[in-house]
Amino acid sequence: MNERDSEQVAQTFSERGYTLTPTEHDADAILINTCSVRDQAEQKALGKMGMMGKYRDQRAHVVYGFMGCMAQSRGEELFKRVPHLDLVVGTQKYHRVFDYVDSILNRRLETRMDEVGAELVTQRVEDEVVQVNADKVISARVVDTEEEVGSQNTIRDHIPRETRRATAFVSIMQGCNMRCSFCIVPDTRGKERGRPISDIAEEVKRLVGEGVREVTLLGQIVNLYGRTEFDKVDGKSPFVQLLEEVHEIGGLDRIRFTSPHPIGYRDDLVEAFTYLPKLCSHIHFPMQSGSDRILKAMRRPYKNEKFLTICDKMKAARPDLAITTDIIVGFPTETEEDFQDTIDCVQHVGFDNSFIFRYSKRKDTPAAEMDGQLSESVKEERNQRLLKVQDEITKAKHEKLIGTTQTILCEGPSKTNKERLSGRTSQNKIVIFDGDAERMTGEILDVKIEDSTGFTLYGTPEIM
Numbered sequence: 001m002n003e004r005d006s007e008q009v010a011q012t013f014s015e016r017g018y019t020l021t022p023t024e025h026d027a028d029a030i031l032i033n034t035c036s037v038r039d040q041a042e043q044k045a046l047g048k049m050g051m052m053g054k055y056r057d058q059r060a061h062v063v064y065g066f067m068g069c070m071a072q073s074r075g076e077e078l079f080k081r082v083p084h085l086d087l088v089v090g091t092q093k094y095h096r097v098f099d100y101v102d103s104i105l106n107r108r109l110e111t112r113m114d115e116v117g118a119e120l121v122t123q124r125v126e127d128e129v130v131q132v133n134a135d136k137v138i139s140a141r142v143v144d145t146e147e148e149v150g151s152q153n154t155i156r157d158h159i160p161r162e163t164r165r166a167t168a169f170v171s172i173m174q175g176c177n178m179r180c181s182f183c184i185v186p187d188t189r190g191k192e193r194g195r196p197i198s199d200i201a202e203e204v205k206r207l208v209g210e211g212v213r214e215v216t217l218l219g220q221i222v223n224l225y226g227r228t229e230f231d232k233v234d235g236k237s238p239f240v241q242l243l244e245e246v247h248e249i250g251g252l253d254r255i256r257f258t259s260p261h262p263i264g265y266r267d268d269l270v271e272a273f274t275y276l277p278k279l280c281s282h283i284h285f286p287m288q289s290g291s292d293r294i295l296k297a298m299r300r301p302y303k304n305e306k307f308l309t310i311c312d313k314m315k316a317a318r319p320d321l322a323i324t325t326d327i328i329v330g331f332p333t334e335t336e337e338d339f340q341d342t343i344d345c346v347q348h349v350g351f352d353n354s355f356i357f358r359y360s361k362r363k364d365t366p367a368a369e370m371d372g373q374l375s376e377s378v379k380e381e382r383n384q385r386l387l388k389v390q391d392e393i394t395k396a397k398h399e400k401l402i403g404t405t406q407t408i409l410c411e412g413p414s415k416t417n418k419e420r421l422s423g424r425t426s427q428n429k430i431v432i433f434d435g436d437a438e439r440m441t442g443e444i445l446d447v448k449i450e451d452s453t454g455f456t457l458y459g460t461p462e463i464m
């Protein structure tokens with residue numbers, strides 16, 4: 001989701017004549033879009049911004065800004081942590097970043113031009129006052145973290161690519177009304193707000209016009225899309241209505257979404273997988289824990305039985321379905337028995353993959369204050385044990401695919417080896433193969449699977 005928000009901001013700059021630089025060395029403005037899900041991510045962003053302050057010594061006009069979740073939760077405090085910072089822009093104000101940066105930058109460049117002597121190139125233009133004004137930026141140092149009605153509708157543009165891209169992310173909503181005790185998102189992203197179905201469909205049509213064949217619909221709880229704004233129609237939730245509308249778009253071959261929540265994962269969504277063939281055979285479905293006691297402590301308002309029932313119904317609706325999940329191990333008070341419940345669930349569902357996180361305290365969340373915090377060694381040991389269980393399941397599933405033919409969408413050169421191509425199966429499994437990037441990117445191909453290492457499959461296209 002952050003990646004998608006960053007693309008939106010970058011697009012507003014490129015649309016108005018700015019160029020994206022390959023590295024920060026040449027940049028006139030350096031923006032970091034921050035994540036607050038883990039404390040580590042915040043520390044990394046602060047460290048990176050601190051290091052990059054050196055560019056101000058060489059080019060006094062450089063504008064520095066934090067955007068996103070950390071900007072939202074920490075606000076003005078960030079100016080104390082990073083003295084060279086100019087801009088702090090929250091999660092509902094991405095569409096205002098360009099005006100803020102452009103204004104500060106122009107002001108600085110004008111100030112430099114008014115001054116005499118080459119030595120002034122390295123002179124720092126002093127900031128004046130902290131000024132927040134949505135319509136007119138008067139000075140440097142801007143903090144804007146207010147809520148803004150309709151901000152979810154501003155994440156809708158994509159950067160035109162020089163080469164074809166086969167897939168794209170589409171943000172359909174912002175915010176979350178849940179209150180999981182380990183999560184800071186409701187504070188940083190605000191309440192659930194959905195975009196109109198027609199706007200989303202228009203965005204997808206534009207993407208298809210540019211060659212995109214697969215879209216992934218994004219939301220904090222994607223299946224609850226529109227529940228506060230739009231009505232059910234014929235017993236179908238707004239999310240299923242959206243899926244039906246997007247499914248109608250000619251030229252689009254695949255639809256994915258992430259992430260759904262067990263709350264609100266109703267039969268209309270399960271059934272959609274039986275009559276909407278463009279829906280890929282994969283769901284990323286966060287379980288978090290296999291223990292009801294821990295789920296309660298996490299303030300996840302469902303029992304494990306409900307989670308398992310949805311998995312079973314989904315597998316019945318789409319027999320070739322792959323399910324991946326998120327799991328937190330070592331949550332406060334988690335006993336060996338609770339942890340065993342999680343292992344049992346992983347084995348019962350047979351997840352295709354799990355993203356396993358060791359619980360880490362997140363400032364300003366209820367879980368951080370809970371008694372019964374576990375030691376790092378216990379968390380690490382459980383993490384390793386669960387990883388081993390998952391690795392075995394994944395490996396066995398991938399080995400079964402060797403010798404089969406899988407239909408993939410070619411996404412272009414592999415991220416890890418530019419000489420080879422990469423694509424995904426409907427089940428979201430990555431397949432690496434040789435071929436001509438220009439000709440094959442964006443094509444749907446049948447690939448004979450010949451090998452598997454861990455999470456990646458290797459094969460050969462049946463028709464080159």
Ligand code: SF4
Pocket residue numbers: 176177178179180183184185186220221261
């Ligand atoms: S559902 Fe829970 S974990 Fe997910 S964004 Fe909302 S509060 Fe955070």
